[in-house]
Amino acid sequence: MLINADLHIHSKYSAATSPRMDLPTLAREAARKGIQLLGTGDCLHPKWLSGIKELEEQDGVFSFKGTAEATKTRTKFVLTVEVEDERRVHHLLLLPCVAKAEELYEAFRKHSADIDSDGRPSLRMSGQEIAERARDAEALVGPCHAFTPWTALYAYHNSLRECYGDLAAVGAGGISFVELGLSADSSYADRISELRGLTFLTNSDAHSPYPIRLAREFNRFQVEAVSFEELKAAILRRGGRKPVLNVGFPPAEGKYNESACSRCYKHFSLTEARARRWRCSECGGRIKKGVRDRVSELADYNAGGTRTTHPEHRPPYLHLIPLAEIIGLALQKSASSKVVTKMWESLLAAFGTEVIVLVDASVEDLEAALTTTTTTTTTTTTTTLDARVLEAVKAFRAGEIRVIPGGGGKYGVIELNPEGSEKEEEKEERRGQLSLQDF
Numbered sequence: 001m002l003i004n005a006d007l008h009i010h011s012k013y014s015a016a017t018s019p020r021m022d023l024p025t026l027a028r029e030a031a032r033k034g035i036q037l038l039g040t041g042d043c044l045h046p047k048w049l050s051g052i053k054e055l056e057e058q059d060g061v062f063s064f065k066g067t068a069e070a071t072k073t074r075t076k077f078v079l080t081v082e083v084e085d086e087r088r089v090h091h092l093l094l095l096p097c098v099a100k101a102e103e104l105y106e107a108f109r110k111h112s113a114d115i116d117s118d119g120r121p122s123l124r125m126s127g128q129e130i131a132e133r134a135r136d137a138e139a140l141v142g143p144c145h146a147f148t149p150w151t152a153l154y155a156y157h158n159s160l161r162e163c164y165g166d167l168a169a170v171g172a173g174g175i176s177f178v179e180l181g182l183s184a185d186s187s188y189a190d191r192i193s194e195l196r197g198l199t200f201l202t203n204s205d206a207h208s209p210y211p212i213r214l215a216r217e218f219n220r221f222q223v224e225a226v227s228f229e230e231l232k233a234a235i236l237r238r239g240g241r242k243p244v245l246n247v248g249f250p251p252a253e254g255k256y257n258e259s260a261c262s263r264c265y266k267h268f269s270l271t272e273a274r275a276r277r278w279r280c281s282e283c284g285g286r287i288k289k290g291v292r293d294r295v296s297e298l299a300d301y302n303a304g305g306t307r308t309t310h311p312e313h314r315p316p317y318l319h320l321i322p323l324a325e326i327i328g329l330a331l332q333k334s335a336s337s338k339v340v341t342k343m344w345e346s347l348l349a350a351f352g353t354e355v356i357v358l359v360d361a362s363v364e365d366l367e368a369a370l371t372t373t374t375t376t377t378t379t380t381t382t383t384t385l386d387a388r389v390l391e392a393v394k395a396f397r398a399g400e401i402r403v404i405p406g407g408g409g410k411y412g413v414i415e416l417n418p419e420g421s422e423k424e425e426e427k428e429e430r431r432g433q434l435s436l437q438d439f
Contacts, residue, residue: 002222002244004355005037005231006030006215007080008092008144008179008203013045014119018208023051027064027075029209032348034355035218037061037226039080039203042119043095044105052077053098060096060228076226082144082205083108084122085130089163090144090151092179092203093134094235096228100137107133127153127163131174135167140235141174142198145181145205147188147291149256152181154294160194170197177201177235182217183254183291186246186317187308191299196311199235202248211344211354212322212335218355220245220315243315247359250319251291252403253412259290260407267407270296288408320396321414323347323354329416330392343386350384358393366390392416 012021023040030038040062042048055062061076079095081104095101108115108123115121123130127143134141143153143163153163160168160175167174177199180189189195202217222244223230233241251257260267263285268276270293278287302309320326327343328335344354350369351357357366369385395401395416406412 001224002220003036003226004034004215004218004220005039005078006035006204006206006218007037007039007078007094007201008082009039009041009080009206009214010082011040011042011045011048011119013042013048014207016207017119018210020209021207023055023077024064025209026214027077029211029214030075032353033211033215033218034353035075035215037076037078037231038215039094040077041080041082043079043081043101044083044108044115044121045119046105046116048119049098049101049105052079057098058227059225061226078228078231082120083130084120084151085127086124087127087156087163088151089127089153089156090120091127091130091134092142092144092177092201094140094228094231096138096232100139104133104137104139107137127157128165128167131164131167135173140176140232142177142179142201143175144179145183146178147184147294148181149288149291149294153178154298158298168194179203180246180248181205182249183251183256184295185248185251185319186310186314188251188291188295190308190310190314191295191301193301196301196314199237199243200246200314201235201243202246202317212324215355216322217246217248219243220247237313242313245315245359246317247320248317249321250401250403250412250414252405253321253414254291255406255409255411256288257290257292257405257412258407259287259293260410261285262288262408265408265410267405269293290405290407292405318359318397319399319401320358323358326358326392326396327386327389329414330388331386343389346384347389358396363394366393 010017012019040052052062056065061078063076079101081093082090084090111124112121131141146153149155157163164175178195179201186200189200202219204214204216206213221234223234223241233239258267259273261280264283266280266282268287273287280287324335324340324344327340333340347357351361370387402415404413
């Protein structure tokens, strides 16, 4: 069976999160997105873990079975937590059961001043020490959003080994995956040889349950059942279990894709930034090194080639943004506007989930939704899908978009089918990336 999973979110007990990040809301919103398995986030926080314990547990996953909530959703949860080490690097842990979460809490409590107050605790421990504790608790562990300029592995280290020591080696019982984050995709990460043997995860890191945040990036796994052991086997690619699709943002849309001034957002090449000692020629502000340039510094695989090649186990990576944002682009409206919300709800009523609309529904089924229907004797008609939205969804599936890169803390800009511009599919051909038509 195939399941969609978002394994990195936060609860209402983390800083700067929505108070609506509670279990019932998350279960309902994940179901509407088309996510069958959702990370709990923050599972070491005593109050959050107490709420998780009230759910029904089976095979290491949790659900609302036997309650009124069960009639609204089949969402299952798996225990997850993000922690920060002494170098400010963030790590994602996936845990097999409540007992192991409680065991880790006790192990980390003596090294943290905020584990009882913040869902994402800061630990006075190294990355290697955290990985060792995770291994002892039979948890899976890997770096979060590995390429961002803040709180990320490659912001402070030049290699996995610098951070995790001997546990960085594939098969060493330590690092099991790398979370790419919104700023990178497989074509970036597979240029670094030490990452090529690891599974890449794409997760939302959501701080609110709204459809433009939750599962804005997700993974699709092939498993035999929804359980912790099946998820573990899929991440480790054992017994036929495996990831079959990563879905995430175009990296160029990220706030730190290219090197740019953090004050006026003027972009610079890596050579220019170095020559100027990372000071802006326009305003004197600080130039923040972009993810693309950082990857180029680290790249040691096919470094001279124009096309990134991927290991055989690497699944396709589909560049997408949330459906509400695609509708907003197509209609030239805010993603939170009433007209966009109405269209989004209409599409979910017709197709069931956002993922079905974005990934799985055939073009023929989408085109059928354009058909108007007479609803009264006065020939009032309703249209489920605006033709502009259909064309926008098709453009993303085919990679026929243009992204003006972000940098310096400012998001990039997506354009749909701009005349005379290079299409995303043409750029990805050089990087070895695939569009939806390729799988």
